[in-house]
Amino acid sequence: METIHVQHPLNIERVNKEPCVMALGFFDGLHIGHQEIIRTAKKRAEERNLALALMTFSPHPSQIIPMKKKVDHYLSPLEAKRGILAKLGVQKLYVVTFDHAFAKLTPAEFVDHYLIDLQCRHAVAGFDFSFGFKGQGNMGNLAEFGKGAFGVTTVPKVERQGQKVSSTLIRSLLASGNVNGIPEFLGDFYKVTGQIAKHGDSECHEVRIEDYLLPHKGIYEISAEMADAVYNGVCMIEDDPIKVYVKLFNSVKARHKETIQIKWIKKTSSHRMLQPV
Numbered sequence: 001m002e003t004i005h006v007q008h009p010l011n012i013e014r015v016n017k018e019p020c021v022m023a024l025g026f027f028d029g030l031h032i033g034h035q036e037i038i039r040t041a042k043k044r045a046e047e048r049n050l051a052l053a054l055m056t057f058s059p060h061p062s063q064i065i066p067m068k069k070k071v072d073h074y075l076s077p078l079e080a081k082r083g084i085l086a087k088l089g090v091q092k093l094y095v096v097t098f099d100h101a102f103a104k105l106t107p108a109e110f111v112d113h114y115l116i117d118l119q120c121r122h123a124v125a126g127f128d129f130s131f132g133f134k135g136q137g138n139m140g141n142l143a144e145f146g147k148g149a150f151g152v153t154t155v156p157k158v159e160r161q162g163q164k165v166s167s168t169l170i171r172s173l174l175a176s177g178n179v180n181g182i183p184e185f186l187g188d189f190y191k192v193t194g195q196i197a198k199h200g201d202s203e204c205h206e207v208r209i210e211d212y213l214l215p216h217k218g219i220y221e222i223s224a225e226m227a228d229a230v231y232n233g234v235c236m237i238e239d240d241p242i243k244v245y246v247k248l249f250n251s252v253k254a255r256h257k258e259t260i261q262i263k264w265i266k267k268t269s270s271h272r273m274l275q276p277v
């Protein structure tokens with residue numbers, strides 16, 4: 001997968017582009033709703049023999065525009081997003097810097113410069129995707145702004161348990177420590193990647209995790225992947241200041257600075273921190 005970072009104003013001559021199907025959205029977490037968008041876009045790309053592209057933004061629009069909640073930690077920071085998108089078959093990833101100049105674009109300007117000029121031949125997004133100044137562009141008027149340059153597919157709402165699957169919903173499950181409820185919406189357990197920051201004589205390792213949203217403080221059953229091997233263990237999250245400690249069962253020790261991927265299984269009680277299951 002090719003990753004192309006662009007910033008407004010676009011110097012279109014210098015952007016590596018090709019006729020494509022473009023999936024649109026922020027896509028934090030790549031939950032089952034997002035996966036449905038990408039599956040649909042992939043189908044359209046195959047039918048039309050076009051490249052599969054996806055446009056996302058960085059940072060989250062709420063960092064620039066006042067919104068109800070400011071997102072400053074992610075379910076899938078850009079590197080994690082890249083890995084997941086490549087696996088889902090995305091061939092070109094456009095990462096647009098979301099700054100004030102970009103946020104001020106009218107829906108027509110966004111479509112002209114970021115879809116038509118990037119050779120989008122078909123756009124795919126969910127029923128609630130919005131774009132352009134004050135979110136005035138939507139799936140009801142996207143085709144009109146496209147003036148026939150591309151077709152549009154709107155993916156209907158993906159729901160579970162009577163609720164729209166959303167990154168906000170997954171964030172609230174993390175905030176309540178309800179990590180075992182996440183796979184229903186995410187399609188998998190919630191995973192974060194970090195580095196072993198400190199290890200002493202004890203088998204309890206401190207892990208440094210950046211950019212990811214973490215579950216609520218407490219003790220969790222986890223599985224950890226390091227150097228292609230998977231271990232079971234427990235993880236303790238402290239807040240104020242935020243610290244993450246991992247203990248792997250069977251006295252497995254991790255090396256300093258080793259990369260560790262933590263998969264959150266469920267919240268547990270403190271005594272199991274000492275007593276492996």
Ligand SMILES: Cc1cc2nc3c(=O)[nH]c(=O)nc-3n(C[C@H](O)[C@H](O)[C@H](O)COP(=O)(O)O)c2cc1C
Nearest residue numbers: 025026027061103105110129130131132133134135
């Ligand atoms: C060109 C452009 C301008 C935008 N301007 C605004 C804005 O002024 N106010 C706003 O609330 N959102 C704005 N947005 C953000 C969108 O409403 C939306 O959050 C973003 O496109 C991510 O879509 P998603 O949340 O459906 O993934 C803009 C988006 C784009 C692409």
Ligand SMILES: Nc1ncnc2c1ncn2[C@@H]1O[C@H](COP(=O)(O)OP(=O)(O)O)[C@@H](O)[C@H]1O
Nearest residue numbers: 025026027033125126128129157158165166167
């Ligand atoms: N549950 C869903 N059903 C259908 N489409 C969705 C769903 N959730 C998100 N989308 C679409 O996925 C893209 C990215 O949406 P985004 O706003 O980043 O997700 P979320 O609503 O989870 O924060 C947009 O095109 C959006 O319309």
